Each structure stands twice: as C-alpha cells, then as structure tokens.
Amino acid sequence: MRRFLILGHKASIEPDFSLNDLPGAAGRIDVLCRAIGASLFLSHGIRNDVETNLLLQDSVHVRIHGQYVKRLNPDERSTAALIKHALKALAESSSDHEVRSTPGITVMRRSLPEVLDVLLSENAVPIVLHEEGEPAEMFAFPENPIFILSDHAEFSETDQLALADFPRISLGAKALHTSQAITITHYLLDRLEEDRNADLVLVHKVWGEPKAQLIISLLEDFDIPVNRMMQAPPSVYPMALDGMAEVRIMVRPRDVDKARRIIADYFETPVEK
Ligand SMILES: C[S@@+](CC[C@H](N)C(=O)[O-])C[C@H]1O[C@@H](n2cnc3c(N)ncnc32)[C@H](O)[C@@H]1O
Numbered sequence: 001m002r003r004f005l006i007l008g009h010k011a012s013i014e015p016d017f018s019l020n021d022l023p024g025a026a027g028r029i030d031v032l033c034r035a036i037g038a039s040l041f042l043s044h045g046i047r048n049d050v051e052t053n054l055l056l057q058d059s060v061h062v063r064i065h066g067q068y069v070k071r072l073n074p075d076e077r078s079t080a081a082l083i084k085h086a087l088k089a090l091a092e093s094s095s096d097h098e099v100r101s102t103p104g105i106t107v108m109r110r111s112l113p114e115v116l117d118v119l120l121s122e123n124a125v126p127i128v129l130h131e132e133g134e135p136a137e138m139f140a141f142p143e144n145p146i147f148i149l150s151d152h153a154e155f156s157e158t159d160q161l162a163l164a165d166f167p168r169i170s171l172g173a174k175a176l177h178t179s180q181a182i183t184i185t186h187y188l189l190d191r192l193e194e195d196r197n198a199d200l201v202l203v204h205k206v207w208g209e210p211k212a213q214l215i216i217s218l219l220e221d222f223d224i225p226v227n228r229m230m231q232a233p234p235s236v237y238p239m240a241l242d243g244m245a246e247v248r249i250m251v252r253p254r255d256v257d258k259a260r261r262i263i264a265d266y267f268e269t270p271v272e273k
Contacts, residue, residue, distance in 0.1 A: 002189060003124055003146035004039045004182060005053040005115065008032050009153045013060045015087035022080050027057075029083060031151045031178055033076035038179035039186075040066050041074055047186075053115065053146075054083070058158065061110040061118075062086050069104030112162045119146050126166040129181050130155070133168030136188055147185055149178050200227055200250035203259045204270040212247035215267060222262055224255045 010027035017026035022033065032054055039052040050066040062083060064072070072079060082102060089101035090109070098106040110118070116126060124146040127139075148163060155163065171184045206212050209230075216226045229248040251259045263270045 001049050001051060001124075001144055002047075002186075003051045003053060003119070003144075004035070004185075005055060005119070005126075005146055005148045006032055006035045006151060006178060007058075007112070007148070007155065007159055008054055008056045008151045009058075009156060011054070011056040011151070013056045013087060015084050015091055017084065019077050019080055019084070022076060026080065028152050029080050030076050032083070033079040034177070034179040035149070035151075035182055036064060036072070036079050037074050037076075038182040040064065040069070040072065046072070053119070055110070055112060055115055058111050058156075059109060060087065060090065061108050061115050063098070063106045065104045065106075067104070069102075071102060072104075112159060116162060126163070128155075128163050128166050128168040129171065129185065130168040131170055131173060131175050133170040136169045136171050136185075139167070139169045141189060141192060145189075147182070149181055151178055195252050195254075198253050201253050201256050202248055202272060203251050203256055204249045204263050204272070206247050206249070206271075208245050209247060212249065215249060215263060218266055219249075219251070219255075219259055219262060222258065224251055224259050224262075226251055226259075 008028065008031070011029050011032055012026050017029065019026075022028075022030040036052050036054075040046050040050055046066050046069065048067045052064045052066070054060075054062040054064075056062065064082075072082065082105060086099075086101040086105055086107040089099050090107045093099045098108040100106050119126065123144050125142040125144055126146050126148055127142075129147050129149045148166070150159070171181055176184070204215065206215065212228055216228060219226050227250040229250060231246040249259075249263075260270045260272075
C-alpha cells in the first residue's frame with residue numbers, strides 16, 4: 001500500500017470552522033484538501049491502494065482509506081466538510097480508539113510520534129519529502145512507503161526531531177505545493193510499478209559477450225537499464241559454436257524505440273527476432 005501523511009500545522013482541530021474560509025480561519029485546510037485530492041483521485045476514480053493521513057496541529061490524526069472512502073469528491077469544499085465531520089465525531093466521542101466518522105474515514109487524538117508508531121506497527125516505511133533530500137531518482141523505494149509532507153509551512157523543529165531517523169528525498173530544488181509533490185511521487189511510483197510488471201522486450205541479438213558488453217554499456221550511458229539473456233555461458237561453450245553464445249539484449253517497453261535507435265546509430269541494424 002502507498003500512504004501519505006500531511007502535517008497541517010495551523011489546521012483547525014475544532015469542527016466549528018467555516019467552509020467559506022478554508023485558507024483563512026480554518027488554518028489552510030484548503031492545502032490539505034488539495035493534498036487529499038492529489039493523493040486519492042484518478043481521472044475517473046479513486047486509488048484503492050492509497051491511504052491518506054492528516055495530522056492536524058500535532059494532535060488529531062485523520063485517516064482516509066482509498067478502498068473504503070465514500071462521499072469524497074474532487075472539490076475542496078466537500079472534502080473539507082468530511083474533515084469537519086470527522087472533527088465533530090471526535091469531539092462527541094469518549095472512545096480511546098479510532099472513531100469512524102464516515103465510511104473510510106477514521107479520526108483519533110495522536111501526536112506525531114504516536115502516529116509514526118502506529119504506522120510503523122503496520123509495516124509502513126516512512127520517507128520524508130523535502131527539497132533538500134536525496135534525489136528521488138537515486139532512491140530505492142520500499143514496498144510499503146509512507147511519504148511525509150508538510151503543508152504550506154516548513155516542518156517545525158518538533159517535526160524534524162520526530163522525523164530525523166527517516167530518509168529524506170527530494171523531487172528537485174524548487175519548493176512545490178504539497179499537492180504537486182504528491183502528484184510527482186505518484187508518477188514516479190506508477191512508472192516503477194509499470195516497469196516491474198512489464199515484460200522485457202528483445203531489442204538486439206549479438207554473438208559473444210564482449211560485443212554485447214559494448215552495446216549494454218552504451219545503452220546504460222543513455223540511462224537505459226538492460227537485461228541480457230544468454231543461450232549458454234561463454235566460459236563453458238566456445239563462442240564459435242553456433243547459437244551457444246548468443247546474447248539477447250532486453251529492455252523495458254518504454255525504452256525500446258530509443259534503444260533500437262542508439263544501436264542503429266552506433267553499431268548496426270538491430271536484430272529483433
Ligand atoms: C509548500 S512546501 C513547504 C514549504 C516550503 N519549504 C517553502 O519554502 O515554502 C510543502 C511540502 O511539499 C513537499 N515538497 C515541496 N517541494 C518539494 C521538493 N522539491 N522535493 C520534495 N518535497 C517537496 C515538502 O514536504 C514540503 O514541506
């Protein structure tokens with residue numbers, strides 16, 4: 001599962017905020033609503049495998065489960081109404097457990113360290129999104145990530161203390177809106193998933209490991225990851241033996257055209273069958 005946790009530093013924790021003034025008196029709940037939209041909506045549906053978490057003023061934890069949420073619409077006002085409803089349910093509850101306010105939305109009083117404890121106990125792997133982190137392109141994303149972002153403000157000192165042990169990754173030097181950072185994160189993870197699930201495609205066949213290595217190194221210089229498939233190990237069978245040392249050069253579907261162009265430009269017409 002993919003999760004997001006957005007820290008809302010000024011967001012109201014009382015249900016009496018006005019839906020007519022989300023950026024003002026409600027404490028930038030508009031930023032949180034856009035982040036909810038960016039994390040959960042597709043063009044014509046909801047991402048079922050996403051959970052969006054809000055932490056309001058380091059004291060109220062709201063969870064929105066993509067698989068179960070109902071009545072969530074792309075507009076900020078109706079999303080804010082669901083948050084308002086959650087805060088009302090919390091105010092009226094005396095339970096020590098998460099309170100379900102509407103289908104797919106739960107709420108509970110928790111601080112950031114408590115939220116992190118809960119998420120870690122559910123095997124989520126925290127990753128902080130920060131302009132000054134390690135470049136996202138170099139990062140090996142784990143299976144069950146939770147991306148932690150701030151709202152319109154910087155992470156506070158208390159946030160930074162609680163998050164100090166987790167990796168920080170950057171989507172570039174420019175400071176983006178929270179919702180923009182979420183959209184780019186989805187894009188990166190969607191691409192990785194597509195690559196993981198796609199069958200590799202044959203772009204060329206050569207005879208012998210040395211020549212294959214030249215081509216593979218060149219493709220890798222152009223940022224094209226390559227898999228090679230050999231008919232038989234060349235150290236065991238002499239390359240002169242027909243078919244014994246054939247090396248098949250395989251790439252991701254999205255790299256096929258580029259790889260074939262490079263092979264044709266630098267070496268020879270690719271053998272594709
Ligand atoms: C509006 S920014 C926070 C304030 C921002 N540091 C500023 O200078 O205005 C919202 C959040 O989105 C995430 N974010 C924004 N730009 C980012 C980037 N280039 N790389 C990674 N995360 C980013 C961070 O979590 C950040 O705290």
